[in-house]
Amino acid sequence: MTRPLGDRIRVQFERQILSGDLPPGARLPTEQEIMARFGCSRMTVSKALSALATAGLIERRKRAGTFVARPRVHSMVLEVPDLAPLIAARGQTYAFRLDRSEELAVREGHLAGRPARHLVGVHFADRQGIAVEDRLVSLAAVPDIARADLAREAPGTWLLRHVPWTEADTRITAVGAAPQEASLLGLSPGDPCLCVERRTWRGRDPITFVRQVFRGDSYELVAHFGPGAS
Numbered sequence: 001m002t003r004p005l006g007d008r009i010r011v012q013f014e015r016q017i018l019s020g021d022l023p024p025g026a027r028l029p030t031e032q033e034i035m036a037r038f039g040c041s042r043m044t045v046s047k048a049l050s051a052l053a054t055a056g057l058i059e060r061r062k063r064a065g066t067f068v069a070r071p072r073v074h075s076m077v078l079e080v081p082d083l084a085p086l087i088a089a090r091g092q093t094y095a096f097r098l099d100r101s102e103e104l105a106v107r108e109g110h111l112a113g114r115p116a117r118h119l120v121g122v123h124f125a126d127r128q129g130i131a132v133e134d135r136l137v138s139l140a141a142v143p144d145i146a147r148a149d150l151a152r153e154a155p156g157t158w159l160l161r162h163v164p165w166t167e168a169d170t171r172i173t174a175v176g177a178a179p180q181e182a183s184l185l186g187l188s189p190g191d192p193c194l195c196v197e198r199r200t201w202r203g204r205d206p207i208t209f210v211r212q213v214f215r216g217d218s219y220e221l222v223a224h225f226g227p228g229a230s
Contacts, residue, residue: 005040009048017057017068020091024126028058028066059217070128070217082160087125095124096154103146106136110199110206115139117146119155122184123212129185130218135210142207156210165200165207172196181213192216 003011016022029037034045049066052058059069087094100120106112116136123131135155137145141163148158159165176190187193194214200207 005038006044006048006051009034009038009040009045010051013048013052014055014057017052022068024068024070026068028068030065070125082157083123083131084154084157087123087130090125092125093127095127096157097122097124098151098155101150103139109136109209110201111136111138111209114206119150121150121154123154125218128218129215131212131214132181132184133210133212135208137208138206141202141205155208159208163202163207165202167201168198170196170198175213177213185213185215187215 013022013028022028028034028049031042031045031049034040034048035042038045049058049060053060057069058066060066084094084096098119098121100118102118104116104118106114106116116138119133119135119137121133122129123133133155137155137159139146142159144162145155145158148155148162150158173195175193175195177185177187177193179189181187181193182189182191185193193216196212196214197210198212199209
């Protein structure tokens, strides 16, 4: 049985996107160009593009055109994720830039009263800044962090490899990008972002507090709930 033309248009673009022939950020032909190529109506083209948008494969931007969606980083809500392998698994090149490293005495929060390493940096995927990270690490619990080469390895990656945690809690909020965050992420101030704040402990010892602000189009939280879920 022959597929409807709209389905064939959708499948053709879907294959090009999934194969990498149309990479993330690539612009698709206009509706008029697709209509001319396939000899079909605007409604047929619109239905095909809507199906691709619903599947998360494309983004339709008013007055700008239609573009291949950038991959989202998927993470279980209750995990402490390592962004490097998550981004690499998407076929993107990961990098971290450390912008600030200093020692200070923490005055509030679960690290209050403890000396800590204060680390600020940016996570990148294919040279696009996707998250600004502001982190405090307890020097009492993790003295080796003072000597770690965090210009070569992101603090979160280093901590997951060297300091096992036993407890963590996470707070997730929708925020508008602050001016400095917007500048680092290639956004305009106030653009939608996802803020993830996390605290970890090893036994009774607090390990770290981190605040990560992600571009709204680069991060997705995924959790599965049901009988037998652990």
